Amino acid sequence: MPKFAANISLMFPEVPFLERFAAARSAGFKAVEFQFPYAFAVKDIADRVKDNGLEVILFNLPPGDFDKGERGIACLPGREDEFRSGIGRMLEYAKAVNCRKINCLSGIKPQGLDREAALGTLASNLAIAADALGKEGVQLLVEPINVVDIPGFLLNRSSDGIAMLDRVGSSNIWLQYDVYHMQRMEGEISATVQRLLPRIGHIQIADAPQRFEPGTGEVNYRHVLNHIDAIGYTGWIGCEYKPRTTTVEGLRWIADHGFSL
Numbered sequence: 001m002p003k004f005a006a007n008i009s010l011m012f013p014e015v016p017f018l019e020r021f022a023a024a025r026s027a028g029f030k031a032v033e034f035q036f037p038y039a040f041a042v043k044d045i046a047d048r049v050k051d052n053g054l055e056v057i058l059f060n061l062p063p064g065d066f067d068k069g070e071r072g073i074a075c076l077p078g079r080e081d082e083f084r085s086g087i088g089r090m091l092e093y094a095k096a097v098n099c100r101k102i103n104c105l106s107g108i109k110p111q112g113l114d115r116e117a118a119l120g121t122l123a124s125n126l127a128i129a130a131d132a133l134g135k136e137g138v139q140l141l142v143e144p145i146n147v148v149d150i151p152g153f154l155l156n157r158s159s160d161g162i163a164m165l166d167r168v169g170s171s172n173i174w175l176q177y178d179v180y181h182m183q184r185m186e187g188e189i190s191a192t193v194q195r196l197l198p199r200i201g202h203i204q205i206a207d208a209p210q211r212f213e214p215g216t217g218e219v220n221y222r223h224v225l226n227h228i229d230a231i232g233y234t235g236w237i238g239c240e241y242k243p244r245t246t247t248v249e250g251l252r253w254i255a256d257h258g259f260s261l
Contacts, residue, residue, distance in 0.1 A: 001229065001259065002225050002228065002237050002259055003030075003031070003235075004029065004031075004236070004237050004238075004239055004259070004261060005029065005030075005031035005032055005033050005057045005058075005236040005237065005238050005239065006020075006024040006027070006029040006031075006032050006033070006239055007033050007034060007035070007238050007239055007240035008020035008021065008024055008032050008033075008034050009034045009035040009036070009240075010035075010241060010243075011024070011239060011241070011243060011247050012027075012247045013242075013243070013247070014247065017034075017039075017040070018040065018044060018045075020032075021048035021049060021052045022048070022051075022052050024052075024054070025053065025054060027247070027248055027251060027261075028251075028261035029054070029261060030053075030054065030055060030261070031054060031055040031056070031057050032049075032054050032055075032056060032057065033057045033058040033059060033236075033238045033240070034056075034059050035059065035060050036059065036062070036063060037059055038062055038089065038093075042092050042096045043096070045096065046096040046097050049097045055098075056098065056099040057202070057236045057238065058101045058102070058141070058176075058202055058238060059090075059093070059094075059102065059103070060104070060105055061074075061083075061086050061087065061090050061102060061103070061104045061105065062086035062090065063105050063107075064076075064082075064107070069108075070107065071105050071108055071150050071153060072105025072106050072107035072108075073107050074104055074105070074106050074121070074122050074125045074126065074129075075106050075107040075108075075109060075118040075119070075121050075122040075154045076107055076118075077113070077117060077118075077121045080121070080124070080125060083125050084128060087129055087133070090102060091133075091136060091138070094136070094138055095136070099138070100137065100138050100139060101139045101141055101201060101202055102133060102138055102139070102140055102141065103142070103143050103176050103202070104129060104140060104141065104142055104143075105143065105145075106143075106153065106154040106155045106164075107122075108150065108152040108153055108154070109153075109154050111152075115154075119164070119167070122164065123164065123167045123168050126142065126164065126170075126173060127168050127169075127170060130168060130170035130172040131170065131172070133172060134170070134171075134172035139172060139173075139174055139201050140170075140172055140173045141173070141174050141175065141176040141201045142161055142165065142173065142174070142175060142176060143155070143161070143175075143176035143177075143181070144156050144157055144158060144160050144161045144175075144178075144181060145178070145181050146180075146181045146184040146185045147185070148184055148209075149181070149184075149211075156185055157182070157185050157186050158175065158182055158186065158192055158196060161175045161176075161177075162175060165199060174200065174201025174202070175196060175199050175200050175201060176201060176202045176203075177193060177196065177202070177204070178204040178205075178206075178240065179203065179204065179205045179206070179219065180205065180206035180207070180208055180211055183208040183218070184209065189219070189224055190223070190224060190227045193224075193227070193231070193233070194227070194231050197231055197232065200233070201235070202235060202236070202238065203233065203235065203237050203238070204237070204238040204239075204240040205221065205224075205225075205237055205238070205239060205240070205241065206239075206240055206241035206242070207219050207221070207241065210244075212241055212242055212243070212244040212250070213239070213241050213243060213244060213251075213253045214253045214257060215253040215256060215257065216244055216253075221253075221257055222257045222258060225237070225257065225259065226258075
């Protein structure tokens with residue numbers, strides 16, 4: 001049976017972020033993930049996790065200046081020191097909440113920058129991060145993202161992610177496979193997940209094309225999730241979707257698809 005974690009950066013927008021831990025637990029979730037905790041004190045995050053008996057599955061390395069449109073700095077030449085500083089900052093949060101999976105957003109390739117230069121910078125930064133995280137027992141993940149949501153993002157397809165994993169060559173780097181992003185870029189979800197399963201460290205879901213909860217778009221999630229379970233994926237599945245109405249009302253999709261929390 002699939003295990004679902006609430007992504008509280010997108011889910012439960014009805015309440016402020018620090019209240020979403022309790023909201024997720026009240027809704028029946030035993031685990032959460034989130035995008036960026038850095039606007040909040042480490043203790044405030046850790047206290048909410050402990051008070052609600054939750055497991056933290058995943059969050060992202062610092063993305064740069066998100067408000068100015070940055071979506072990761074790992075591919076940006078000249079930002080290496082900032083990237084490495086972000087590793088240390090991230091580890092403070094990861095240790096406080098015992099999170100064992102961290103995603104790295106590759107970033108948007110600046111206009112005029114050669115793609116190979118961006119890929120080389122990314123590979124170098126990822127190698128350093130994979131080593132640093134491995135020493136702490138934390139897995140590093142890399143996520144391809146569709147070009148509709150983030151135009152110019154460096155890695156867009158599952159093949160891009162695997163090529164980067166191969167280039168880095170570390171035993172501590174994995175693919176984060178987001179069904180929503182890959183449906184928009186390439187389709188063939190079931191076959192691709194089965195083929196890449198040994199290299200997938202985490203799976204996230206949302207329906208396409210509007211990124212609402214499963215059952216609102218074109219993905220046959222009853223089939224996809226049963227298939228993922230059948231081929232032996234035992235990790236958590238992150239519900240990284242925007243509720244179409246309220247979060248709790250939208251959670252009916254779980255029972256409607258034959259699953260439970």
